[in-house]
Amino acid sequence: MKKALLVVAAVGLTYAGVAQDKYVTSALTNYNTKSWDDAKADIDRAAVNPETKGKPKTLYAKGVIYVAMQQVDKYKAGNPYREGTQEMIKLAELKPDYKAEDVNGALLFGAMMYFNDGINAYNDKKYAESIEYMKNAVKIHNLGGGHRFDKFMEGMVSKKLDTMSASAETQMARSAYAMGNSEEVIKMINSIKTNPICRTKDNYIILLESYEKYDKENANKMAAEELAATAEARAAYPDDPNIKNMEMNTLMKNGKTTDLLKKMEDDVAKEPNNADLNFNLGVLYQTLATPKDTKEKKPANAAELMTKADVSLSRAVKLAPENPSYNSALGSVYYQLAYEYNEQMNLITGTSTADNKKYDDLKAKRDAQFNKAMVPYEKAVAVYDARGKVEGNDQDIYHQTLDCLKQIYSILNKTDKAKEIAEKLQKSGW
Template sequence: MKKLFVSLLFCGLGFTAVAQKAKVNSADENLAGNKLDEAKADIEAALQHEKTKDDAKTWYVKGKIYEALATKNKSAGDAIVAYESFKKALEIDPKLKEAILEMQNRMFNVYATVGNAGYGQLNEQKWDSSYVYFQKAFEIQDYYNGKDLGGSIPRDTAMVFYAGYAANQAGKKDDAFKYLKQAADLKFKAEPALYVVLAQQYEERGDNANWIATIDSAKVLFPNDKRFNEMEMLYYSKTGKTDELMGMMEKKVQENPNDFGLQLDYAIRLDNVANPRDEKGADLPKPANYDELMNKAEAAYKKALELKADDATANFQLGALYFNRAVAFNKELNGMDSKQQSSAKAKELQTKVEELMNQSLPFFEKADAGFTAAGSNLEASDKRTYESCLYALQKIYAIKSMNDKVEATKKKLEALQ
């Protein structure tokens, strides 16, 4: 009896194993018939049994079923299950015949489904989850391409860029830099934002050589995108390349003669180059071409005022140009000893001071009127400019003994505090 019992037991085990292999086959057949729910139930049953749970074909069929579910439902979750199942199948049998014959299309479908989920999250501005899906898509691609199964999934340069973009938006700067640089190396040309963000990354890293190289590449690829001209000017400004900066700005104002904002910005930059200051605001030595720069700045301010005569800032800036030159001549005059004070040179300086003060006055007064008209709508930076304007007016009025205006200006200053 004991022998018979054992024999019967072995027969039972053999039958169960055959039954479970039949489950794998029926799962495959149901998949072929597009009966995905039945196929899923069959394969999960097979995976619960000792005889089939570690079989490469079982895992491969599971991968096929979940690939079909992922494709049908556009489900990244099912696609990832398919990927893990295919991995398991190849781990058990690296030379699985079916995998060699058909894995490329299946793995591409899995990769594409996960990648598309990344795009979907990107469109909803869900940056973190978008980046996670893109990373997973690259993992799937790299895994398959590293298996030498007779095919490969090509790199999608757009996905590389958008992975970098999503990472950047999610605050993952180092990850973003890796993918953005890779996209640029792959010559991705569809989206100028790649070069905007990558240039900003190089700027933040203090890599000036690659910062300007990225801008140069972008200008070739996107010649009509004005952002890269602005970025080039920013580069020249921040790296102290004033000759290049002013050359670019001069060309720009010539091309856009009626752009008030550009004209005023050009004038201010010329003024600043002519009157350099250190980080604490102290005056630095004047450049050798100081007079040339100041004459250009004066002409540019006047051009700006031709375009917008009542602009408070432009009027203030031109008034300040004359006023500051008067202050410089007055400083030179005060540096003379008593004997020199009666010289022809002193008289010449005194005349220049008075003329420049007189020139500055109407522009300061027009600026005063403009700032006053703005009232409570003045921004913080405009308030500081207005304050400087009033201090200059107060000084000019005092020199001219216009005491009533000195008092009126004093009250305006007090009201600004």
């Protein structure tokens, strides 16, 4: 008796499965006749029923129907392709060979749609959304270990998908960068930079900027990795000025001044007429000669370094006379020397003939340096004023140049000029 009941129960179960399976068949029939409302109703019912849910045929039917609905005006705004594509991804993972050609076509369409939505989300500054869309494009590419589409359409799709996936991963890194998530950017770029498609100058710049930000916020925790990445970027793009500047900052920050100086001197030797290289080298010479910490002793060769700074920056100004930052930097060398003479003057407290002579000698040297500083400083201000509007980092350079000029004019008793500069500073909100 018990056996009979079991048989009846088994038959009933089989019947229920067949009953539910008809909705999958009906859904596909309605799909073929473009009866979208009926197709959707049938497949939605089959997709939630325990007897048909998750089965290859059901996954396939829902996938093709929902992907096709993306091109139906009534449904496209709801982006049904996403739900359909997810069903196709499940099917590809569950049973890779099931109606492979049809599934691949739907997956390719889904990957392109996800990628486009990712780009649009990025442009709309919806960076988290962009990352999620791009993740799906990459996931589709990676099906079958990245080889699912090798033979699809005689292999014509595979390379395009490789490029799209690489672009998606790069876009994910840029979204993370825009969100200020430096640690995530570092992980993303390091995971894709060996891919020739992703090995770009821009990706290296984003990576180095992210290392700089992360180390600044985390006590230089990734200093070794940052140095290695900087060396790698410079080796890949030895002539890129942005990467050169970033290398300079990284080496400087990590106390690798000897290495940095050698690299920069070699660069200038190779390109003596490169104004940027001469400018950077001049700034480095001056920086090495004048430690930020006033308690720190100057290097023994400080005077030599300042002379070299003068030579390099003078060459930069000669090569690019209308560059205000170059002129300002050259002026700062003379201003620094004048300031040092002024400090020595302040140490003289005696009034003897010898003291007075020493004071006057120092004053003459100071004033000579101030007069030298005026020329490039005034040139920098004239260039900035001619622009009409000073923005970004140039604002700081402009204000600092004006402030130094005001002090020079005051010390040299050029009262009218000092007043004129003071008014400019006031108008600029300094």
